[in-house]
Amino acid sequence: MALINCPECKAAISDSAFKCPSCGHQVKKPKRTLFGKIVKIVFILFNLLMIYSIFAGMGASGDVINNAASDAERAGAALGAGMGAMMLGILWVVGDIIIGTLVFLTRPKA
Template sequence: MAMINCPECNNSVSDAAYKCPTCGVQLRKAKRGFFGKLFKWSFIGFNALMLFWAIAGFNTATKDIGALTGAEQAGAAIGTGIGMAMVLTVWVLGAIILGMFVLFTRPKVA
């Protein structure tokens, strides 16, 4: 274990320390572990996928709606509303669950 000088108070500090024990300045940033990175990128990918899914689903559901009769338009609107509600429900619940995993696997500094 090597010793380095603190950039703030110039005292000798271990190179493994996150903060200077004398002045408290942060010397290096804690890094996420494997599972922390996995959950973080899963969270980002999930939200990107859900955004794409919501936009693509809405566009597909409303495509050529003008060519339908009144009752068909009402049915398409109701079905689109139910579908969007389901997508948003899955999105919110999934984001909360994955967000909690991201939160619990964040790097901790002693």
């Protein structure tokens, strides 16, 4: 363990310290662990997948509704699209709560 000088108050502090014990100046920024980085990337990819799924599903259902032969087919496609969007929304919220909690729990601590 080597001693360095705090850039703010010039007190001698450990080179592994995140904050100066004298003045509280942040010397080093804490870093996320590998598992924390993976969880954060999974959170971002999950949200991108959900956004893509919503737009792809709505686009595909729009094609079916516009090309349907009868009113019953249009109504069925609209109902199915609404139910699918609702299920994706529920999955999105639950997934974000679970993965978001993991992101929060793996955040870097000083």
